[in-house]
Amino acid sequence: MNARGMTAMTDAAAPAAAPIVSGRKVGKLFGDFRALTDVSIDVAEGEVVCIIGPSGSGKTTFLRCINQLERIDNGALWLDGELVGFRLEGERLHPLPDGEIARQRRKTGMVFQRFNLFPHMTALQNVSEGPVQVLGESRAKATERARALLTRVGLGDKTDSFPKDLSGGQQQRTAIARALAMNPKVMLFDEPTSALDPELVGEVLAVMRDLAREGMTMIVVTHELGFAREVADRVVFMDQGRVVETGPAHALMDTPQEKRTRDFLRSVTHKD
Amino acid sequence: MSLTSGAAAAIAPNPHSGPARREAAPEVDISKMIQVRPRRWGRMTAVALIVLILAWLTKAFAEGNIAWDVTGDHMFWPTILKGVWGTIWMSIACMIMGIVIGVVCAVMRGSPNPVLRWVAIGYQWFFRGTPVVLQLLIWFNLALVFPYMGVPGIGSARTVDLITPIVATLLGLGLNQGAYTSEVVRAGLLSVDRGQFEAAQAIGMGYWTSLRRIILPQAMRVVIPPLGNEFIGLVKMTSLASIIGFSDLLRSVQDVYYLNARVIELLMVAAAWYLVVVTILSIGQSALERRFGRGFASGVRTE
Ligand SMILES: Nc1ncnc2c1ncn2[C@@H]1O[C@H](COP(=O)(O)OP(=O)(O)OP(=O)(O)O)[C@@H](O)[C@H]1O
């Protein structure tokens, strides 16, 4: 584990088993502003990777690039053996048509900081909508699966509630169920608990912990260092659009190699 | 306690007095008490005023030179009913046209494709920029520009035969309505949070599915009140089509009073029917608002 800890190493040689998500020197520009520079991250199947870092360091942007809510400008992103967003023919790069992009997106499930549930649908409809509209499942089958998923995240009794009648934690758990309903290969979480009241954080983290235990591949942007330490296989520290340091959770958090990582960890722990 | 002494006490508490003395809270269960209804004087005055004004108006019209029995007799005349029907179906047809065109046009305006965007902008520019009466007249007189119309290889016909008053009214009011409705729909689309579109995309929905299943249903909630407005406006706008010979309600009322000279009585017939139609529409609007308002909590009373 420690051996592929440093970014420099992952840059040079990919790990033995082909990773399911692989960013190679990913760069992203917003106008003249470099939001991401040379971001290289590999995530193996079944691995849980937490991304930490100060505000504005590009964590959200990186997740959004993986599921193509943003398009990258440099480097390359690979997902499940496919180039993300493009088809490569020799030297020629063809942007994928919308249908293909939608198909690639289905490999990832995204959980947003602000839940983004569909307010005009009940919890059950929120979860079954994707399978019916996108996967072409029958309404009956999708509803049955949605009910099972909601039960799994502890919301079996809230299936007919509209999002406005759910607490923040319940909304976020519904959002997780909605993403899971598409049978994604990778789950992406963007600060899933930072919009929640402190007493609701635990219930969402518990659901995520279960998912990790079941072997789901997860990339989690989080400020919950306790969660990262406990659940993550590896932690990536980002700052100013770059990966500063990556390593096994305990190693990175207990004995960070870089000064910026140390400063960040100190500032975060002192806040608590 | 008087105001002055209270204020003085608050500013300069007597240092020698102990903490404010309070009685222990007595045992009271408000559900066992007799509730005194608050007197709403403002409301009562308003009601009294309204009743007075209505009574005065009724008296004025009852004593005025209107033979109300003539009005009553004409309410269900076949000519009048035909006019009512004409107004209703033409309004519905034009509104359907307006909504279809409006949605398409609003979506085109939001499209990343500049060609679609500019077509939509041009369409709105023309149809909102000219009076609807003028548009009706242009459609009706299209034969002056193009005596014959047709599709090459299939056939053609004289324009005067194609553009009847009904067709001209449909085109005139429907296309005009589409231009206005598109702005209403666009406002609705803009009101939906961007995160909704991203969430839909994130579960693999395409652009059109997201629009149909996620964005438009939420936009509808915002769109229905102004759309109801548009519809009611359209019901009354059909009366403009009488100038090109479409038999709407106003036109049939006029047909009748040209014969019997009971002008005011028949205008009252028309007024009554317009009110009936608009009332029914408003009821339908409330039902739609409830349907599309599900899942949303509004801070203000909406009905
Ligand atoms: N659409 C955009 N247009 C312009 N700049 C953007 C856009 N999105 C993000 N940025 C910029 O890119 C940088 C990285 O943003 P990002 O949201 O990825 O940070 P983050 O690490 O997720 O921060 P936080 O912890 O506050 O969520 C920020 O400086 C931000 O201002």
Ligand SMILES: [Mg+2]
């Ligand atoms: Mg962020």
